Amino acid sequence: xxxxxxxxxxxxxxxxxxxxxxxxxxxxxxxxxxxxxxxxxxxxxxxxxxxxxxxxxxxxxxxxxxxxxxxxxxxxxxxxxxxxxxxxxxxxxxxxxxxxxxxxxxxxxxxxxxxxxxxxxxxxxxxxxxxxxxxxxxxxxxxxxxxxxxxxxxxxxxxxxxxxxxxxxxxxxxxxxxxxxxxxxxxxxxxxxxxxxxxxxxxxxxxxxxxxxxxxxxxxxxxx
Numbered sequence: 001x002x003x004x005x006x007x008x009x010x011x012x013x014x015x016x017x018x019x020x021x022x023x024x025x026x027x028x029x030x031x032x033x034x035x036x037x038x039x040x041x042x043x044x045x046x047x048x049x050x051x052x053x054x055x056x057x058x059x060x061x062x063x064x065x066x067x068x069x070x071x072x073x074x075x076x077x078x079x080x081x082x083x084x085x086x087x088x089x090x091x092x093x094x095x096x097x098x099x100x101x102x103x104x105x106x107x108x109x110x111x112x113x114x115x116x117x118x119x120x121x122x123x124x125x126x127x128x129x130x131x132x133x134x135x136x137x138x139x140x141x142x143x144x145x146x147x148x149x150x151x152x153x154x155x156x157x158x159x160x161x162x163x164x165x166x167x168x169x170x171x172x173x174x175x176x177x178x179x180x181x182x183x184x185x186x187x188x189x190x191x192x193x194x195x196x197x198x199x200x201x202x203x204x205x206x207x208x209x210x211x212x213x214x215x216x217x218x219x220x221x222x223x224x
Contacts (some may be wrong), residue, residue: 065090066108079122087129101141102165107131107172121185123165128172134196136179141168143184166202191222 063071063081066088073093077084079100087108095114098104101122107129112118115135119125121142127133142165144151149159166184170176174188177196185202188194192205197211205211208222 055087074223101125113137119168120163121163121184124167126167126169128170128174128190130173131170132175134176134178134180137176137182139170139176139182140181141184171207193222195219 008141031129054066054171055119056122063086065086068089069086070091072092072094073096076097077100078098078146083099084100085103086154087106087110089109091111092098093112094098096112096118098112098118099120099122102124103127104119104127106112106127110127110131110133113134113135114134116137116139118133118137118139120138120140121150123141125139125141133139142163144160144163149155150164151160153160164184168182168184169187170182171188171190173191174193176182176188176194177198179197179201180194182188182194183199183201186200187204188200189205189207189209191208193210194200194205194216195210197214198212198216199201200211201215203216205216210219210222212219
């Protein structure tokens, strides 16, 4: 990153290396922009022989999103950005990874916290409105079959066997709490909660219920 000369901050009238050091949100946006510029420079100069080994990513500056969205970089987003839909007032924190796969929709007013990994396996994910995806959450929509010889993409193709893809649907006003895992085929209905550390194994959670545990099970109705 390029470090600017010290200057007088117009907000607090102190000397800063950056004029926005007194504004953490602005600083994060600037870091994202600088990272994007560095990646642009790399893309323009990297040797062609490395092309096969470089996983494509999306520069957050080039995302098509709704109004009043906030992206706090660095964020890793892979896949075809035409299949990524982001509504209004969405916030995505630093160190989130999103695999677009067959398609990801993020509804209005949704917050995805740091270190969440979204749409692992490349299926289809639909996130409704007003959802909270806490730090460390994993939402899985596909993977390798457990009976094959190997379950890693670095193994020879004939040993990986068939992969499968599915979908996950998370309706409006849902909270998925810290370090929870949502597996392929799961459906969380409006107003429900998945407790911290829970593993939802392809089941459907009815509206306004709290589930938790491994595997996740019904705990109680909200408000009961």
